[in-house]
Amino acid sequence: MQQVLNDLRWLGIDWDEGPEVGGPNGPYLQSQRLDIYRSYAERLVREGKAYYCFDTVEELTVLRDKAEAAKQGFAYTRPAVLPDEKDVARARAEGRPVAIRFAVNAPQGFVVDDLIRGKVRFGPAEVGDFIIIKSDGFPTYHFAVVIDDELMKVTHVIRGQEHLMNTPCHQALQDALGFRRPAYAHMSVTVSDSGGKLSKRERPVTLRKAIEKNAAADRAALAAAGGISAENLDGFLRGESMPDMPAVDAMARQLGVELPEINIVDFFRSGYIPETMVNFLGFLGFNPGGEREILRREELVSVFDIHRLTKANSLFDRKKLSSFNTEHIKMCTPETLLAHFKMFLAQTGSPLQKADDAMLSRMLHCCLGARTLAEIERKCRFVSADDDAIEFDPSAVEKVLRKDGGAATLPLVARRLGELKEVTAEAIEQVLRGLAEEKQVGLGKVAQPLRVAITGTTISPPIFDAVDMLGMDRTLKRIALAVRRFGTETNG
C-alpha cells in the first residue's frame, strides 16, 4: 500500500483526494470503513436481499468438484428457506463459520456495458449468490468496491480485464442497494516477455533458476545475504516458499544476477526515469493514433481518450522501454535530469554521491544517449574511485595495454598532458590529437591506452572529458600507476 503511494508520487501522479491527502469522502482506508460495510450488509439481510450462510470451505469445495465432474458451471444453491437469527445463533454455538451471501436476482441475465468492449452479456445462471461479508466480519472486495464507488461518487471504474466477469455481481449489488452505476472500462492485461502475465512472482522465480544453474554458489553465504535461514533457502529452492522482496533482492545482488523489473521501484533502481515510465506505461494498451510515440506527461494527458484503449493483451517489451528512456533522458531539462540522477545515486548507494552538482551535471551532459542512469553511473564511476584502487578489466588490459602495446605510449602521453598550462577538455583534445598525428596513428591508439589507464575499462565518456573530469593530477597519478603495473612486462 505504502509502496504503491510512493510509486505514484515518483511517477509524478498525484490525487485530489484519498490516502495521505484526505478529502470530503473519507475515510479512504477500508479498514476504517468496516462499520459502513456492515450496516449496508445488515440492511440487505433485513430486506431479504442477502442471507446468512454457514458452509465450510471444505463443503463448498465438494460442491464445486461435483459440478465440474458433471461438466457444469458452479453456482451456489440458495436454500428454500432463508436462515433466521436462531439459525445464526445455533451455527455460532456449533462453531460453524457465519458469512453473509448476496441473493442474486436477475432472471434475465446481465449486460455489462463496457467502454472498451461494448455490451457483454452473461446468462442468469452465470452469477450465483456470492459472499459479501466473510466469516471474519470483513467485506469481500466485491462488496467493498460497490459501497465505496457509491459513497465516494466514483464515475468511472477503469480496471484490469480480470474484473470483467465480476462486474455483473457489482451491478446486481448496485441495483439491490439503489445505487447509481459508474461507467466501466476493462483494460487489457500486460504480459511479460518471459511468458505469462507480468507478475511479482517473476523475480523470485528468476532468482531460483539462477541459483539452480549456478551449482557452485555458496548457499550459506546466499542465505546470510538474504537474511534467511538455510532451511528457508532450501524450502525456496524446492518451490515451497517465497522469501520477501528485500531478501530476494539481496540474494540476487550476492549472486550477481539481474532480476526482471516488475514493480515501479525496480525500474527506478535500474535507472529509468519517471517520464519514461509514464509514457511507456501509458502506451501499453493505449494508442492515440498519431505517429508520435515519445510524449511528455502533459501531452499524454491531453491526447488520452478512454475509447482508444486497445482490446488485446500487450507484451511488455523491455527493449522498447529502454529506447524510450534514451529519448526522455535527452528531453529532460538539465535540472530535472540532475535531480533524477541524484535520487538514483542515493537509492543505489553509488560512490558518485560524493560528487558535486557541477560534476554530476557534466557527467550527464557527456553521456546523453545512454539507455539508463545506471549506464551513466557505471561509465562515470571511475571519477570517484581511489586512484590506487582502480578495478582493471583483465581483457581490456590484455588487449589495449599489452597486446597492442598501449602501455608503451603512456609515458609520452603523460609528459605532454603534464606540460599543459590550462587544463580544459579542448586543450586535452589538442594534445592528444597532436600526439596521434605526430606518431602517424589513429586517435584510438592514444586514447584507448589512456582510457584503460585511468578508468580500468574500455568504456568511458569521451576521453577528453574523462581526463578533465578526473583532473590532471589524478590522471597523471593513474597513468604512472598503470605504467608501473603493466608497462615493464611489455617492454621486458
Place this chain on the structure above:
RNA sequence: GCCCCUAUCGUCUAGAGGCCUAGGACGCCGGGUUCUCAUCCCGGUAACAGGAGUUCGAAUCUCCUUGGGGGUACCA
C-alpha cells in the same frame, strides 16, 4: 469442465468496406559518422492466424476452427 475477452510485421501498434502495393515505432540486418560505449545519419527485412460466408469490393461485417489471455474463492 464451464464462462468471458481477444487475434495486423519478432514486439507495441495505425487501420472503423474502396485512400492498403497495409503506415509508424522498437528490435533485427547492412552501410556511414566516431577516441571507447552509446548517440546520430542512411538503407533493408518483416504482418492482416486458417476456413466459410455477406458485398461490385473486406485487414475492416457475420459464422466456424485454431491460437493467446482471463475468470471460475469467505484474494483482490
